[in-house]
Amino acid sequence: MKKIILAIVLLGMLAACSVPQPTTSPSDSQTKVALFSQATLAKATIIAQAEQTSTAIAIQPTYTATSIPETATSVPPTATTMPTVTVTPIPPTSTTAPTTAPGQAIRLSFASGITNITAEGQMNANTIRRYVFWADKNQLMDISLYGASGATIAISSANGTKLVDFDQGWTWYRDYIPEKGDWYIDIKAGNYARDYSLYLGIPQRLSFAPNTSSMTAKATIPAGKVHNFIAWGNKGQTLKVSVSPTQNFKLSIWHVDGTVLLSGMGDSTSFEGELPEAGDYIINVISGAATPTEITLNLSID
Numbered sequence: 001m002k003k004i005i006l007a008i009v010l011l012g013m014l015a016a017c018s019v020p021q022p023t024t025s026p027s028d029s030q031t032k033v034a035l036f037s038q039a040t041l042a043k044a045t046i047i048a049q050a051e052q053t054s055t056a057i058a059i060q061p062t063y064t065a066t067s068i069p070e071t072a073t074s075v076p077p078t079a080t081t082m083p084t085v086t087v088t089p090i091p092p093t094s095t096t097a098p099t100t101a102p103g104q105a106i107r108l109s110f111a112s113g114i115t116n117i118t119a120e121g122q123m124n125a126n127t128i129r130r131y132v133f134w135a136d137k138n139q140l141m142d143i144s145l146y147g148a149s150g151a152t153i154a155i156s157s158a159n160g161t162k163l164v165d166f167d168q169g170w171t172w173y174r175d176y177i178p179e180k181g182d183w184y185i186d187i188k189a190g191n192y193a194r195d196y197s198l199y200l201g202i203p204q205r206l207s208f209a210p211n212t213s214s215m216t217a218k219a220t221i222p223a224g225k226v227h228n229f230i231a232w233g234n235k236g237q238t239l240k241v242s243v244s245p246t247q248n249f250k251l252s253i254w255h256v257d258g259t260v261l262l263s264g265m266g267d268s269t270s271f272e273g274e275l276p277e278a279g280d281y282i283i284n285v286i287s288g289a290a291t292p293t294e295i296t297l298n299l300s301i302d
Contacts, residue, residue, distance in 0.1 A: 105132040105184065108200055113220055115228040116142075116201035123148065123189040123196060130186050132158075135202055137180040140230060140256065140280065142201040144172040150190020158182040174256065203230035203282055206299060214300035221249075221287040221295055229283040230256075233275045233301040240300045241283055242270035248289040256280045275301075 108117050108131050123129055135141060145153050155164040155173055158181050164170050166188045177183065187198065206229050208215055221227045233239055239261070243249050252264030253271055256279060262271045264286055275281070285295055 105130040108133040115204050119198045124193050125191050127189050132182050132184050134182050135177045139177050139202050141177055142174045144199040146197040148194040148196035152188050154186040156184050201228050203228035206231040213302040217297045220292055222292050223290050227285045230280050232280050235278045237275050237301050239275055240272045242298045243285050244296050250286050252284040254282055
């Protein structure tokens with residue numbers, strides 16, 4: 001009897017060993033926002049660590065470019081004093097699209113000290129219009145097409161590098177420029193003639209002097225326009241920003257992945273808060289003044 005019981009116990013143990021053990025597998029789905037955030041963080045980290053000095057922007061035959069610091073720097077320890085740093089403007093912009101012969105690219109040139117341009121026009125149904133602009137490697141480009149229902153954009157370099165194709169159906173694009181030189185924005189119209197508005201922004205990079213985490217930057221903003229700054233910070237650091245004069249000006253602040261820290265819908269001229277993630281942050285100074293005005297931006301990240 002004891003032998004029978006022992007045999008049953010042994011059979012039960014063998015059966016238990018043959019049962020597959022439960023396994024866990026990571027989720028195979030991530031949102032586009034999460035993927036973009038990871039890619040942006042990786043790029044921002046590479047940019048922050050790879051280069052510590054600014055590079056002068058080459059002079060193009062159609063306009064004279066000005067210099068801009070092209071990369072972010074990692075945030076150093078808290079400064080004991082706040083140095084004044086006048087940041088040089090990014091490549092220049094015009095506010096309207098010039099008229100060119102069919103098939104020719106329209107050059108988007110930034111006016112001195114301006115960080116964005118809006119080109120407006122009208123396109124016939126099923127036609128393509130090309131714009132061209134010059135930018136340095138690692139600068140952030142922000143491109144949006146408005147008003148042209150059914151229209152899409154394509155983005156490529158003069159060297160043949162393609163970032164966006166028409167068949168993707170995109171009307172906006174934001175990313176770091178992978179190579180220095182001319183870049184083309186092609187607009188393909190839909191089935192109807194439409195007015196359109198094309199926005200191109202290249203924010204002005206703010207970098208801290210060695211062993212500081214505070215700085216002051218200046219810019220002259222045309223009446224009713226926006227000046228775009230960009231600065232890199234780590235998750236958990238405290239961002240402090242203020243602009244003066246305060247009358248007729250306000251701020252908006254957001255991460256390059258679209259996370260909003262301060263909406264431009266309000267009238268805030270200052271901000272203090274913890275950064276929710278590492279990466280580049282866009283700081284927009286929005287002018288409501290009737291004349292061009294020089295502003296001072298105070299920035300610290302520590």
